Amino acid sequence: MSTAARKKSLIWDYLTTVDHKKIAILYLIAGGLFFLIGGLEALLMRIQLMKPNNDFLNGDLFNQVMTMHGTTMIFFAATPLLFALMNAVVPLQIGARDVAFPFLNALGFWLFFFGGVFLNCSWFLGGAPDAGWTSYASLSLESPGHGIDFYLLGLQISGFGTLISGINFLVTIVTMRAPGMTFMRMPMFTWTTFVASALILFAFPPLTVGLLLLMLDRLFGANFFDPALGGNTIIYEHLFWIFGHPEVYILVLPAFGIFSEVIATFSRKRLFGYSSMVFAVVLIGFLGFMVWAHHMFTVGLGPVANAIFAVATMTIAVPTGIKIFNWLFTMWGGNIRFTTPMLYAVSFIPSFVMGGVTGVMLASAPADYQYHDTYFVVAHFHYVIVGGVVFALLAGTHYWWPKMFGKMLNEALGKITFVLFFVGFHLTFFIQHFLGLMGMPRRVFTFLPNQGLDTGNLVSTIGAFFMTAGVIILLINVVISSISGKKAEADAWGVGRTLEWAVSSPAPEYNFAQIPLVRGLDAYWLEKMEGKKGLTPAEPLGDIHMPNPSVLPFVISLGLFVSAFGFLYHNDYSWGLPVAILGLVITFGSMFLRSIIDDYGFHIHKDEIIEAEKKGVKA
């Protein structure tokens, strides 16, 4: 963009990019693709459950689709889509030119991507994993074929990527804030990204250990989780949920951040109770580590353990309640504009509260014995994850789309998407509460007629089609926007409050020609209210140092991908072990190259910046 000498093909550009804005687009495309795959799997399940005794997807295939739906949606759709928005927005919001470790940012993306591709290869290589997204050891150790091995190795690879990205955001937010951007002036999305990244740092190592031990059991003849040989299968469940519970906060905290931005922006008001919002986020992150055993009430931990975890779980409702009221008070008396993102934000509040209320019901251990493993649980966590995270992703995508791509999405189509998705969501999942209370078990591929479950399941399936239609309209909207979308201004919505709206849409490669001086919360709004057009610069205009693009992150991840196939088949074929070693040689060889080659990056010169700024921001 700025130097003619660095022209290259689009594909090579994206394969080698270390620019956080391009990595955001990669995350959005890859995460979106996995979101569509996971959605298709959900639709297939709902078709199977449309009527009693259906034989559309039978037993084992249903288990595979069910497992892959959960795994794909959590690890390969929700997490990367949040990373897409974090990458696109957080460096801009804190007034930085990039993340702290651009190379690791790219590595994190490619590890996630190859992990997801590896997992989905299982469909074509003898069957997908079939033990649920939790893959409890007592079940997964008995699973024939290689499905579970694909799950273990694929998640291990993408888990490294997520951990790397999480650490990267932590370091970025701690060290790269612009002058004046104190912690208590950070936008809420940055704050929630920070806390979610800290949760990633602490929650992913237990998952890595759990998956590693299970892999040793399945592929290398160990017996950590086999009670017949002295192992303990419960330990896997603990390790999984020590990760798994913080994981839901890793997803929902950035969602809270997105809604905080959207609600404040479109109410034209400062976020109500900013410091209590920060407090609530940190408290939720902290409590999130002390409640994991509420997923295991029926395991038989004993009444004392169950009681402790039940009470701990219920306390999380307090900080969450603080946030809910703060959002309501932000809107109270505000000059509200119902744009597409705001519609999602407004409808998120009641939807998420419903998920929260059933959460408190489930947290009560004696009652949980009734709800456990029924559709009541399915309804609860879909209310939290779809009503919280997916609504946030849709809101955030519409909200920051102009900043990422420089073009507005069509508002009319956006509102149609919202209506279809909102109606479909409640149609699908509300009735599932009652299906669960009537005793319909989750993860079972069919049900018998005339037990009071027929109508409810049909309604639920119809709802799923509404959501599908909503997503299809969103895709059409994206295509239309890319062909004939209205060009976005820097302050695309006209009421932007935070720093990302001060730079052109899309942001230039170097983000800020001059790093801004932040003089308060909602820094850009502050400047606008004082009648200024741009931000107050904190430094003179000068050459900007940029990192060089590199293909090594791609190659490092590719090596692990190859190696995973080798380990997967090393018991079956003689080529397994050599392939595994070859893959590791590629990975460690690339790391070695990265270490010994000095890469000083390059500079964008002052006159180029002046020229770009004339064309871009001020035009």
Added chain:
Amino acid sequence: MAQHANSENPNVNLAYRRKKNAEEMKRQVISFVLMILLTLIAFFAVGYDKFSHWFSIPFILLLAIVQVMFQLYYFMHMSHKGHEFPAIFMYGGVFVAFLTVWAFATIVWW
């Protein structure tokens, strides 16, 4: 940056810096001596057969914690300014690890 973030320009305040370094050195030596002493006590506690395991194991664990603190704060300079975030995240990690082990010890293995 060639200079360490905590050090200042060597030409300024030479007398002050000398005094500060001497103080620092004194603390390092004291903590070093204490650490050797603690190690000797630990060996003694294990070797002395009048102590039961119920005393000596918690006791040497306690000594180990004290030693780690000396290491972090005096030898690795965590007592200096600018180490707040490493401290938060280290204690966070310790907390999560402790919670995990504690839960396993009480409800899985007990």
